[in-house]
Amino acid sequence: MSGNSKGAEYWKRNLSLMTVCLVIWFVVSYVFGIILVEPLNAIKIGGYKLGFWFSQQGSIYIFVVLIFYYASKMNKLDREFDVHED
Amino acid sequence: MDLKTLTFIVVGATFALYIAIAIYSRAKSTGDFYVAGKGIHPVANGMATAADWMSAASFISMAGLIAFLGYGGSVFLMGWTGGYVLLAMLLAPYLRKFGKFTVPEFIGERYYSQSARIVAVICLIVASITYVIGQMKGIGVAFSRFMEVDFTHGLMVGMTIVFIYAVLGGMKGITYTQIAQYCVLIFAYTIPAIFISLQLTGNPIPQLGLGSTMADGSGVYLLDKLDLIVTDLGFREYSTSSNGNMLNMFLYTLSLMIGTAGLPHVIIRFFTVPKVRDARASAGWALVFIAILYTTAPAVGAMARLNLINTIQTGPIGSPTGNVLISELPDWMGRWQATGLLGWEDKNGDGRIQFYDEAGLGDKAAAYGWAGNEMTKVDRDIMVLANPEIAGLPNWVVALVAAGGIAAALSTAAGLLLAISSAISHDLLKGVFMKDISEKNELMAGRIAMAGAIVVAGYLGLNPPGFAAQVVALAFGLAASSIFPALMMGIFDKRANSSGAVAGMLTGLGSTLLYIFWFKGWFFIPGTEMAANTADNWIMGISPEAFGAVGAILNFVVAYAVSHNTAPPPEHIQHLVEDIRVPRGSGQASAH
Numbered sequence A: 001m002s003g004n005s006k007g008a009e010y011w012k013r014n015l016s017l018m019t020v021c022l023v024i025w026f027v028v029s030y031v032f033g034i035i036l037v038e039p040l041n042a043i044k045i046g047g048y049k050l051g052f053w054f055s056q057q058g059s060i061y062i063f064v065v066l067i068f069y070y071a072s073k074m075n076k077l078d079r080e081f082d083v084h085e086d
Numbered sequence B: 001m002d003l004k005t006l007t008f009i010v011v012g013a014t015f016a017l018y019i020a021i022a023i024y025s026r027a028k029s030t031g032d033f034y035v036a037g038k039g040i041h042p043v044a045n046g047m048a049t050a051a052d053w054m055s056a057a058s059f060i061s062m063a064g065l066i067a068f069l070g071y072g073g074s075v076f077l078m079g080w081t082g083g084y085v086l087l088a089m090l091l092a093p094y095l096r097k098f099g100k101f102t103v104p105e106f107i108g109e110r111y112y113s114q115s116a117r118i119v120a121v122i123c124l125i126v127a128s129i130t131y132v133i134g135q136m137k138g139i140g141v142a143f144s145r146f147m148e149v150d151f152t153h154g155l156m157v158g159m160t161i162v163f164i165y166a167v168l169g170g171m172k173g174i175t176y177t178q179i180a181q182y183c184v185l186i187f188a189y190t191i192p193a194i195f196i197s198l199q200l201t202g203n204p205i206p207q208l209g210l211g212s213t214m215a216d217g218s219g220v221y222l223l224d225k226l227d228l229i230v231t232d233l234g235f236r237e238y239s240t241s242s243n244g245n246m247l248n249m250f251l252y253t254l255s256l257m258i259g260t261a262g263l264p265h266v267i268i269r270f271f272t273v274p275k276v277r278d279a280r281a282s283a284g285w286a287l288v289f290i291a292i293l294y295t296t297a298p299a300v301g302a303m304a305r306l307n308l309i310n311t312i313q314t315g316p317i318g319s320p321t322g323n324v325l326i327s328e329l330p331d332w333m334g335r336w337q338a339t340g341l342l343g344w345e346d347k348n349g350d351g352r353i354q355f356y357d358e359a360g361l362g363d364k365a366a367a368y369g370w371a372g373n374e375m376t377k378v379d380r381d382i383m384v385l386a387n388p389e390i391a392g393l394p395n396w397v398v399a400l401v402a403a404g405g406i407a408a409a410l411s412t413a414a415g416l417l418l419a420i421s422s423a424i425s426h427d428l429l430k431g432v433f434m435k436d437i438s439e440k441n442e443l444m445a446g447r448i449a450m451a452g453a454i455v456v457a458g459y460l461g462l463n464p465p466g467f468a469a470q471v472v473a474l475a476f477g478l479a480a481s482s483i484f485p486a487l488m489m490g491i492f493d494k495r496a497n498s499s500g501a502v503a504g505m506l507t508g509l510g511s512t513l514l515y516i517f518w519f520k521g522w523f524f525i526p527g528t529e530m531a532a533n534t535a536d537n538w539i540m541g542i543s544p545e546a547f548g549a550v551g552a553i554l555n556f557v558v559a560y561a562v563s564h565n566t567a568p569p570p571e572h573i574q575h576l577v578e579d580i581r582v583p584r585g586s587g588q589a590s591a592h
Helices: A004-035 A037-041 A050-080 B003-024 B030-035 B042-053 B056-098 B103-110 B114-147 B151-168 B171-201 B222-232 B246-260 B264-271 B276-312 B331-337 B364-368 B380-390 B395-433 B439-462 B468-492 B498-520 B544-563 B571-580
Strands: none
Touching: A004 A037, A004 A050, A004 B056, A004 B246, A037 A050, A050 B056, A050 B276, B003 B114, B003 B171, B003 B395, B042 B171, B042 B264, B042 B276, B042 B395, B056 B103, B056 B114, B056 B246, B056 B264, B056 B276, B056 B380, B056 B395, B056 B468, B056 B571, B103 B114, B103 B264, B103 B395, B103 B468, B103 B571, B114 B151, B114 B264, B114 B380, B114 B395, B114 B439, B114 B468, B114 B498, B151 B395, B151 B439, B171 B276, B171 B380, B171 B395, B222 B276, B246 B468, B246 B544, B264 B276, B264 B395, B264 B468, B276 B380, B331 B380, B380 B395, B395 B439, B468 B498, B468 B544, B468 B571, B498 B544
16 A cells, blocks of 8 residues: 555545445345335235335345445455555 | 155265265364365355355244244344345455454454453354354254154254264365355255245245245235235234334344354354455355345245145134144154154144134134144244145155255354354463463364363253244344454444453443343243343343344444543554555465
């Protein structure tokens, strides 16, 4: 790592990416799966009530996507700031 | 060939495979023993992490709990998957960069304090032993069923096998063994689910089958049919029945998520990947392999519930001939009765079995001529293992599920025992009390610690403080309240110091343990609880399983307050924190 301001900028960019991902993480599980489950259950996709689907299926799929999205964004960020390995 | 012989052959064959791998790649040095060399590919590591992670709680217990909780079972599904998002973003890459063997080592160095390290070891041991108790319940269920003995004897056989198994291999054996175990357990879990989904809905993909219409031509959605039949029998509606109040659901899920990111045997896996970027990807791959089981589980749960009800309620509800005759009960019920985990009693003397919710059905039961729920014992932990039998699937499927359940329980028990043994031999003895201990004695001490942990967990597993998944949930709460906040603050708050971390961990662990023991008995010894474990007694309806999230919040608050009111950490620690935040310069991966 070269220079403290660059390090601080890298960390800041990491934190904001993380925040976006964690907001989505929170919304699909806690908001759609728990807090708003009743209103969402009024909507049905196939035999699934939507709130029920988010809590037992949808949130899990989105978690997987989130991790790979974060990992690939971070790989790019590592290169951009020249802190990647080898 | 009869079922018992077939089960022995399938279980025996899978066992021979694991043991062969374990012996073939026996641990040769202490470094190998703990983290298998730091040279394992992310996909392989992800698969091994998934096997390590998915224990008796996920495989044997969870779908059974979902079957009876319905929507309320979602806390396990979201909680035990969402934690990987936290792990991938908040912990794994930084701990890999730090590049040591164990979680207490990180805490000891980051907080430049032996007492912080010792407190971390205590937290780790408390959480891991609780976790192993849950595994023992699952192991007992699996062994008692396939040997057709009662639960106690099944548990004892299981303990012996876990002991031999865990002492034989180190992590190196375990990493490759666990890849084999993952393949066995995921095959064993999905095959019956596919068959059952086909039978009930005509759709071979269980995740879609759960949202499909019944194959009986009625055009009714499976979930709607299930909702209707359970409410007619007085149970709560399947797709909406909440697990306590909304606050409890929220905290329960949160507790499992942050517990996932705080459990030492999971974190330790991220020390084994070659690079920091592999640590991020490994968490993703682990979750892919876990999600295959976790998205299947809700289908298994709902379909098992429907099949169980249909087995007993063979005709219209309330009709005198609407229930199954005791003389015509299917074979699987007799086999499970032998384990003591399933029981019935003909209360109204009509020669038939009624299965309903007494409080929910109220006066209607008397009008039907029913004198009480006659399924006097249905242990939730038998549902997954009994599921293929309930659905009338061929014997080889039944045998395969038994093998998968045992693989799941064994792999996790081994991983946890390893975490306990390294905490005691590496962190406590070598790190603190006997710094000049030889490698050989360190390994020996680790194995003695494993044996001790198995005996304690086995003893408490005889009268477990809940179904397997619930006991495991308690372990997650303990990890959530103690280890996760210390790790996270160590990375994200440069100002966090040793007094803050120690005070935080003790507050989190202490408050959570107190709340759990209050309702579950001191040290889980039955009869010593201070108040009945019912929603009325809980603070704001928060169950002991959900309290870990509260403990974690207390931990964060105390650690922050103490850290910011005492001297900041020394300069070199602040540099250490800056250093672990960037990937470059992580140690070279050692060859394996």
